[in-house]
Amino acid sequence: MFEEATLYSPVIKNDRGAVSVVFSKDHPGYHDRDYQEHRAKIAxxxxxxxxxxxxxDIEYTEQEHATWRLISAELAEKHRRHACREFLAGSERLALPTDRLPQLSEASATVQRATGFRFSPAAGLVGVRDFYGSLADHTFQATQYIRHSSMPRFSPEPDMIHEVVGHGSHLCNRRLAAIYELLGRTVRRLASREAVLAVSSVFWFALEYGLVREDGRLKACGASLLSSCAELEQFQDAEIRPLDVAQMASLGYLVETYQPVLFCADSFAHLEDFLGTFLTEVTDDSPLLAA
Ligand SMILES: [Fe+2]
Incomplete structure (x- = not known):
C-alpha cells in the first residue's frame, strides 16, 4: 500500500503507545468495534x-476466511476470462489457498522462491518514495488486514486481497517482477518529488489498471483491476487509449471509483518495452513529465 490510501483509515499511536486505526464514517467497519480492534492489532x-x-502471523476470524473463500473463487473465475497470460502464469505459481485466508508469510515464501521478492508488513500508509524504493531491495510492503465482511466485494483501501492476489501474482512472474525491481531503482535515483509522483502515476495506469491485447482481445494486467470483482466486469466500458507516457504521468487517477480512462498495450511485450524504456530513461528533468 502506498499513498493511494492517504484518505483512508490512518493508523495512529497515542502518547502511551496504543495503536488505533481511524475509520471514516462511510467505511464499512465504522460501526464494528471488534473489526476496529482487530485492525488495530494488525497495525x-x-x-x-x-x-x-x-x-x-495474524489470527484471522472465521468471517474473514469466509470473505476470502467467496472473493477468491469469484476472482479466479473472472481471471480465467479477463486476465492476461503473464498474470495467470504468476497466479498459478503463487497457488494461493482457496479455502482459507493465507498468511502474508506463506505468500511471501512462495514469491521469494519464484523471483526473490518478499512481502513485508505495512501498518497503513507508506510514503511513496519508501514504498517504491523498497522494490529495489525486492521488498513489497503490504497490508495484512482484509476488508469488512459486510461488503466483501468492496474495499475502500488496499487489503490482503489486493496485495496478495493482485501484486503477489505479479511478483511470482519473472517478467513483471523485473519491472517492479526497475521501478524501485528508478525511484531511488530520482531526486524530485514531482518526478517520483509522475513515475507513480505511470505505474498506476500500467500495473494497477493496465490492459494488454491478446489475440485481438482486451485483457487485464493491472493488480487493482485483477483484485476487483466489479471492475473486471466494467473495464471494457472505459475509454481505452494507447500507452502514452505524458498522458499517463499527468492524468489524475481516481481511487474511490472506476477509472474512466484506461491505457492498453498492443501486447505484454509492448508493455514491458514501454515501461523498460520509460523507467530507464526518465530523469528529474524529463520534459514529458511536465506535460
Ligand atoms: Fe496496489
Missing part, C-alpha cells in the same frame, strides 16, 4: 515488525 504488529525477521 500494531506491523509497526513492531523488524525488517529481516519473519512476517508476523
Amino acid at each position: 500494531d504488529a506491523a509497526l513492531r515488525y523488524v525488517p529481516g525477521r519473519p512476517v508476523p
Whole structure:
C-alpha cells in the first residue's frame, strides 16, 4: 500500500503507545468495534515488525476466511476470462489457498522462491518514495488486514486481497517482477518529488489498471483491476487509449471509483518495452513529465 490510501483509515499511536486505526464514517467497519480492534492489532504488529525477521502471523476470524473463500473463487473465475497470460502464469505459481485466508508469510515464501521478492508488513500508509524504493531491495510492503465482511466485494483501501492476489501474482512472474525491481531503482535515483509522483502515476495506469491485447482481445494486467470483482466486469466500458507516457504521468487517477480512462498495450511485450524504456530513461528533468 502506498499513498493511494492517504484518505483512508490512518493508523495512529497515542502518547502511551496504543495503536488505533481511524475509520471514516462511510467505511464499512465504522460501526464494528471488534473489526476496529482487530485492525488495530494488525497495525500494531506491523509497526513492531523488524525488517529481516519473519512476517508476523495474524489470527484471522472465521468471517474473514469466509470473505476470502467467496472473493477468491469469484476472482479466479473472472481471471480465467479477463486476465492476461503473464498474470495467470504468476497466479498459478503463487497457488494461493482457496479455502482459507493465507498468511502474508506463506505468500511471501512462495514469491521469494519464484523471483526473490518478499512481502513485508505495512501498518497503513507508506510514503511513496519508501514504498517504491523498497522494490529495489525486492521488498513489497503490504497490508495484512482484509476488508469488512459486510461488503466483501468492496474495499475502500488496499487489503490482503489486493496485495496478495493482485501484486503477489505479479511478483511470482519473472517478467513483471523485473519491472517492479526497475521501478524501485528508478525511484531511488530520482531526486524530485514531482518526478517520483509522475513515475507513480505511470505505474498506476500500467500495473494497477493496465490492459494488454491478446489475440485481438482486451485483457487485464493491472493488480487493482485483477483484485476487483466489479471492475473486471466494467473495464471494457472505459475509454481505452494507447500507452502514452505524458498522458499517463499527468492524468489524475481516481481511487474511490472506476477509472474512466484506461491505457492498453498492443501486447505484454509492448508493455514491458514501454515501461523498460520509460523507467530507464526518465530523469528529474524529463520534459514529458511536465506535460
Ligand atoms: Fe496496489
